[in-house]
Amino acid sequence: MAGRTDKFGCSIDSKESCSISVFLLLLVAVGAIVLAAHWPVLSCNALSFDDEQYLLENQLVQNPSWKSTGRFLTEILYPSTVRGYYQPLTMISLMLDYAAAGRIDNLVPFHRTSLFLHMTNSLLIVVLLYFLFSRIWPAVIAGLLFGVHPLTIESIPWMAERKTLLATFFALWCLIFYVQLSRSRSKKNYAVCMVFFVLALMAKPTATPLPILMLLLDYWPLKRLGKTAVVEKIPFLVISIISAIITFLSQRNTAEVIMPGQRGPMYIPLVICHNIIFYLYKFIWPVRLSAFYPFPEPFNIESPMLLAGVIGSFVLIVALLVSLRWTPALLTSWLFFFLGIFPTLGIIGFHPVIAADRHAYLPMLGFLLSIASFSSWFFRPSVGNIRRRCILGLAAALLLCVAEIIGTRHYLVNWQDTVTHYKYMLSLTPDYPILHNNLALALADLNKTDEAIEHYSRSLQLKEDSHEVHNNFGNVLLEKGQIDEAIVHYRRAIELTENRKLRWNWQLGFAEAHYNLANAFSKQGRPHEAIEHYRKALETNPDDVDTLSNLGFELAQQGSLDDAVRYYNKALELQPNNVIAHGRLGLALASLGKTDEAIKQFQIVLKERPDDEEMYCNVGILLQRQGKIDQAIEQYRHALQIKSDGLKARQLLDSALAEQKNR
Secondary structure (H helix, E strand, O other), X not given: OOOOEOOOXXXXXXXXXXXXXXXXXXXXXXXXXXXXXXXXXXXXXXXXXXXXXXXXXXXXXXXXXXXXXXXXXXXXXXXXXXXXXXXXXXXXXXXXXXXXXXXXXEOHHHHHHHHHHHHHHHHHXXXXXXXXXXXXXXXXXXXXXXXXXXXXXXXXXXXXXXXXXXXXXXXXXXXXXXXXXXXXXXXXXXXXXXXXXXXXXXXXXXXXXXHXXXXXXXHOOOOOOOHHHHHOOXXXXXXXXXXXXXXXXXXXXXXXXXXXXXXXOOHHHHHHHHXXXXXXXXXXXXXXXXXXXXXXXXXXXXXXXXXXXXXXXXXXXXXXXXXXXXXXXXXXXXXXXXXXXXXXXXOOXXXXXXXXXXXXXXXOHHHHHHHHHHHHHHOOOOOOOHHHHHHHHHHHHHHHHHHHHHHHHHHHHHHOOHHHHHHHHHHHOOOOHHHHHHHHHHHHHOOOHHHHHHHHHHHHHHOOOOHHHHHHHHHHHHHOOOHHHHHHXXXXXXXXXXXXXXXXXXXXXXXXXXXXXXXXXXXXXXXXHHHHHHHHHHHHOOOOHHHHHHHHHHHHHOOOHHHHHHHHHHHHHHOOOOHHXXXXXXXXXHHOOOHHHHHHHHHHHHHHOOOXXXXXXXXXXXXXXXXXXXXXXXXXXXXXXXXXXXXXXXXXXXHHHHHHHHO
């Protein structure tokens, strides 16, 4: 059907479509602007909450393989490497980035993938809104505002939040195919929509409300809500319920779940009222953004933030109900946001925060529905001077985008490194122990020990009963050589976790404290106590490679070589490329007289570390014992090539040459 078009080739009639070439050109423009706005993220090096689980300490991510993939997919109720809910596709995507050379000192591959996902999500929003409203400019404006909005930043440089980007990617595809399904009744579209829904849940279960959100779209703007629309959602709702059960059980089994009744009768209404206004405010005025929004104190109606939430929620709900006299758009859009964010609203506690920018990433689509609807009305061709209104509307949208880009760039500065990241959060919320603890960890990694001790001390002043802080404080004291003081903190950490071992995260804390205490005893030359605590660590974390290797070492020092070999072998079953365990196993086998097996272990080490002069000396010694003098001499010379002034290698070489001469 022919219709009127503007000079860009796009329709100015409400039901006309834009030409494909212009549509693609506009998509390219939106993508380019989003990339340009977030480009500095590629140089960000900050590590945030939980990144150690997702990368630093995740053995499956760091060993890309089909075996790791299988474990991510099959560990449903008891994920072994990340505390919390089932999220296999997120973990697989991080593993693939690791395979593409992503490392702790090279985060570019991780950020590159996240940036690409965010850009793609922005484009998918443009497509979805265009399919919903059949108007290109409103869709482009809303998608661009999403793409450069500062509220979306958190999920890009934060590696643990890959799950939010990936789940949104699949959820948007699900909604796009759903809109097509609502018009074509195609079984193929239904199946594809279902597949994308399942994939979204496997990335992050916050996609659980999607069937309800589809029903809201059926009400407005699709205007097809009825028996057929409800019935077709039943399979989706069944999958949602199954996902919700899995999420609850896996979270409860491996982390922490706080039920509503544990926090008093006023907790739920106060949290809901606070967050309704909080997220709307941050969307409209995105300043003082942070990855950590603590609960207001005191948590009652006397708190100004909570009081503002209650009053603001009442006013907002009245205004939305009144707006139904003119349009269903505002109420439906707000319900879309509210129901979309409901799983992370804090009714059931999964996090130590009352709100989070990342939780609004997908639900923000609700606000964009209102923006697209208003823009469609504003750009309507039937009233007034369409050209003037288009110029004014596009100019206003451009100015708003520029302001958002400035805010985005400004916020990204605080993600440049871990210390800057936590210092920024502390500048907004100065008295929260978890922030002091994490800043201290970052400072300790930079060998800023005194500053780290200062923040650990402050953290314990604010919350003395934190086993994690005591354990970390002990580590930095041990590194500084204050072993007795470190032991005091390790013992306190064990005491705090001893009665809480039923939960998986407390078990790990218990095991880690015993492991660190054993290390301290080992440094003090107290092997029997070290062995005792290594064994206790293994009781609750039997697959920890470092504990197995260190226990083997202590046993070998005490002459229990067979036991040592057993622990080394178990460590290597879990982590075949652990060169320390290979080297220690070689020494134990050599002491047992198993020379060929020992040489094999040393050679494995040399493949990974060809500049290890000590290993060349060890191989040479064993070869010399076997009477293979020429080969031993060759090994000693290799060692001297690496370190020409190596006294041990020189003495061994001289001894071997003398033996060769006397033959």
